[in-house]
Amino acid sequence: MNGDFLALLPRREAVTAGVGTHGSSAPRLEATTVFAFHCADGILVAGDHRATAGNVVFSDTTEKILELDSHSLMAIAGSPSVALEMARTLQTSFEFYRRSQLRPMSLAAKLRALSRLLRENLPGTLQGFGAVAPLFAGVDASTRKPAIYFYDPLGAQFEAAAYAGSGSGSASVKSVLHYLETWGPHPATMGISDAVNLANRLLMTAAEFDSATGGIDPGQRNFATLKLLNSDGIRSFSQAEQAQLWQEGRR
């Protein structure tokens, strides 16, 4: 079917199975592993620190979990230049709206804003070097409940009931999270200490099977970027806090 847009994407080496997946039809982006899951205290959003270009480690100090405003997080996977610019645009847009209208932008409008940016990035996506597949975590002002959304590179948004992942190592993470959701212990009922340790273990697992995932190194006190989102706002977990929780989790 020559006119089928979705059939066109693999031919142009655009993303079909998620950013950074290995395979002949995938773009040469091995950027990241980010994921988010519901726990008892809200949503925990996690990411490693690695950015790669092909088989070269570009940076091991990359921040991929970005605070867009006091109740919105974006986890970036894909082309960092495009993703960081999207985040900056959204940060300005959300804060401008909040300050000028004296109320925060609705969650639906925030989701649509990110969707629009992704759609506008279609040329980059089609050319295979500017694709972004982010995760978005926000809080609905009316229900005060946090929610996780994931996007395809064309801007379609989907709410994740329990968890979502993006980037080259996300397949391993999602497999483990699916197992836990099905057989337990359920992450959604975990307290924050257990959830933090689970997130670090998940990154360790992802790094085992994906060279583009930086993973963690407890011996060097090098842990994930972790942010908890709930109706109270965002809480970041420092490396020292994670190291302490890691030690306590091993006892």
Place this chain on the structure above:
Amino acid sequence: MTDEPYRWLEAIANRREYIRDQLKDATPVLAVSRPEGVILMGVGTGQSKVFEVYDRLALAALGNPVDIERVRQTAIEAAHLDGFTRDPEDVTARRLLNFSICPALKGSFEQIFAAPLLVEMIVAEVALGQANDVLARVSYDGSVRYLTGGVAVAHTSATDEASATEWLTAGLSPALSQQEVVERMVAVWRKLVSGGPFAGTAIEMHPSLDIAGKTVELAILARESRTQATYKPLILEKAE
């Protein structure tokens, strides 16, 4: 009319008189630089007087609510455009005043065939250290005074404004609690709106921060903030 210098000067003088007359019933707004940040206060009856502008910037204004809103929107747009084009660090009170707010006010004041903006305000910026906080007193004609004493009062009587600033400056020590600072700000506000002479008379302190029939609006630009936005509504426990 404007091609005759005398008539232009007369028109400007009439305009000043008109603006002062229109603003005479407006209630004052205050800002105080403290070790924990910059506290802003306004008292209204439904309309807000204290606003967040950008990450480290806020304003407290008196005047016509529609005009306050126009100036507020101008300030917010200019600040966000600057922050997006460059970096949030580059958005400063001086830049915002010199390139956006003051030219807009001056332009409006001198356009003698159009209605002027009926606004006076304080623009505040919190810095990493208290010594570098910026408090600017902006007049309806776009002129601006940068205040160095850590206290700013905007009131329609220049004499009372100076006396209130002096009293507050003398009465605020770093050892005072936030509650005590706000009590003094409210006391000054009460004294200014009571109508009598300010200088040489005692200022009555009330433990209650409530003002009958009005809403006391308090906000702080917090010096230490976990988020980029430092502006937060200040909620104090009310005394019984």
